[in-house]
Amino acid sequence: MGLQLVRVPGSATNMSNWDAYDEFGNSADLDGKRRTLANNVTTCISKGVDSGRFSNTSAVDAASECGWAPNPDGLDSAIEWQLFTGESGLPVSKMRAENYLPDPTYGDFGADDFFFKNQDPLGYSTVIHAVADGALDGGAKALDKGRLVLGAEVDRIELECDYVTVRSKDGRSWHSLHVISTLPLGVLQRRPEIFTPPMLTGQREALGRISMSNYTKIHAQWDEVWWNASVYKWVQANDGFNGGTLPSVRNLAHASVLPSSRTLLFDLGDPQASEWEQLDDDAAKAKLVAELQRVHPGKAIPLPSAFHMTRHSIDPLSYGAYSDWGDSTAEDHLRAGMPLSAPTPPASGQFPPRACPPRVWLSGEALCPRYNGFVHGGLISGRRDATRVLAALGVNGSFAANDGCDMTLGRDQMKRGRAVLRWRASFAR
Ligand SMILES: Cc1cc2nc3c(=O)[nH]c(=O)nc-3n(C[C@H](O)[C@H](O)[C@H](O)COP(=O)(O)OP(=O)(O)OC[C@H]3O[C@@H](n4cnc5c(N)ncnc54)[C@H](O)[C@@H]3O)c2cc1C
Structure with a gap:
């Protein structure tokens, strides 16, 4: 890279x-x-x-x-x-x-x-370009073909039973079977009205208990x-x-x-x-x-x-720097990350009534409880949710058993990271 x-x-x-x-x-x-x-x-x-x-x-x-x-x-x-x-x-x-x-x-x-100290004009975007190069046809050039739309501030995400409409502030809109949202936690907390119908109260409260730190x-x-x-x-x-x-x-x-x-x-x-x-x-x-x-x-x-x-906590596109567990619980993270569905249609004529499937997948670092607050939390949650969408489309058959963001995975085997520090660890010069 x-x-x-x-x-x-x-x-x-x-x-x-x-x-x-x-x-x-x-x-x-x-x-x-x-x-x-x-x-x-x-x-x-x-x-x-x-x-x-x-x-x-x-x-x-x-x-x-x-x-x-x-x-x-x-x-x-x-x-x-x-x-x-x-x-x-x-x-x-x-x-x-x-x-x-x-x-x-x-x-x-x-x-x-x-x-990270690269001084070329791309700066940290070097990482994003490298990831996109592997993931998109034509890599970053896919921008030119219109597959990536940048600079569009999302104002509304409207869920129907069979599709989702995303509307931007400048009046454009897109329809899709599924949406993976990586809106930062601060935006989810401060702008819940983005979603129609609104998120369930329990999910909003759980999101509210996770901390959005400032840095x-x-x-x-x-x-x-x-x-x-x-x-x-x-x-x-x-x-x-x-x-x-x-x-x-x-x-x-x-x-x-x-x-x-x-x-x-x-x-x-x-x-x-x-x-x-x-x-x-x-x-x-x-x-x-x-x-x-x-x-x-x-x-x-x-x-x-x-x-x-920097002024992250007053930036309306983040309302904070990154998430931290703070005093939230594992249950909060489970609830907060539930994918969103439209409510079951009242008169579907079917019995039992046809429940609407998940259409909006909440992704991004804050919804990766194992690695939240880090870049790899964003990356791994994105892969998790792409896998889920593929599964929902019938491409892979079923959800990945191991979602990578699960807090309980291999916790017993965790090496003790910074708990085993030695005084005066040698410093790279
Ligand atoms: C000061 C600081 C220091 C950090 N240090 C480290 C570190 O040392 N190591 C590390 O691993 N991680 C670090 N992080 C965290 C890391 O940057 C994040 O975990 C990572 O960027 C999360 O990726 P993401 O895609 O989930 O969210 P983000 O990178 O936050 O991307 C979310 C995107 O959504 C956009 N957005 C918001 N609202 C809207 C809207 N309405 N419409 C359209 N777009 C919208 C935002 O503009 C943003 O581009 C740091 C973060 C900060 C702020």
Whole structure:
């Protein structure tokens, strides 16, 4: 696929390759004890969930039982933020231990993350083109033949017993026997009126209990690197609860990433993500420099020369970044993902009355409970639902027995992903 990847050993939760700074910009946790403890806490929570010790336990309580007693300083607050929020995007107060660890993604695919750094104009779309090349006649060129329609905002999905009509905001419409919807969870939650007839209340409520996380990314570029470019990531103490304002910093100018980029990436879950994205770019730039200056009093930090901030939770095409189990249950996921059918026609003349078959298949990362929140959740759920549609059309005969997104599949065999981290896992340079 031609991807250029930087290996991040042990995922974003493993802080063993990072630096740590206190509220005053001084190196902190020099012996690594606090971050080692954080790693051990993830192992302990993971084991506790497996043994049933932490069923129905909040992540905060589980961490506490595992020995996490944060010091009342900014550093432990930032470490705690990174441990829980750094990947899920959710504040720790909204997380349940069993929905947090062990994570099937890291159990099934390995403990590491990979940071994608291709700089060609396609960017991350490289992946989409590669997948489409294999799946469509003519690959991405199928666009030209009209098989793919982009830029059409769907306003209505109307179910009849025998077909579905999809209407776009600009007045166009399409009819089809089946529809696979990959509308993001945030859109399903905030715009239920898209479906006619409406989804059943129980299904809507189940969708509502799954969390749509927010995750704001700030990329800021300076004319000159003013930070220590030899460190890939650092955890930064600053004032306030939940990790303060800017708990986590990723140095894209690191030798292993994009050495000439002169860019820092600040990745922010909640509560920070939703606070920052309310600011316009000028206000956010000024706040960024003020915050950085406060924790690096010895430096003279100018305004960045280039700046980009995402605003996922206020984007009407997503209303959030990606889903997280939060405090939802397996039952919620089962209900939320039920395919939609039109109601049984009142006077079909048949006995028993002919029930309308499923016509709209709810797909996308949020409806792949095993891998939700990840790109592979989107891909695998799409394959699952394509298989289901083919089966409904009689092409394959029956539903695939193994849908790939099932949370219970092989859970016992899951390797413990990030639960087996070693301190100072070797970092790819
Ligand atoms: C900041 C951030 C960081 C992430 N980091 C990672 C990571 O490190 N690793 C990882 O694996 N995953 C990551 N993800 C998650 C990953 O991007 C998603 O899981 C994946 O994109 C989900 O694919 P999807 O097709 O289900 O949904 P999406 O990619 O969300 O696609 C849904 C599409 O529906 C469109 N849409 C919405 N409403 C309408 C409408 N009314 N009409 C027509 N179209 C509509 C949207 O524009 C969008 O294109 C991250 C996501 C974000 C936002």
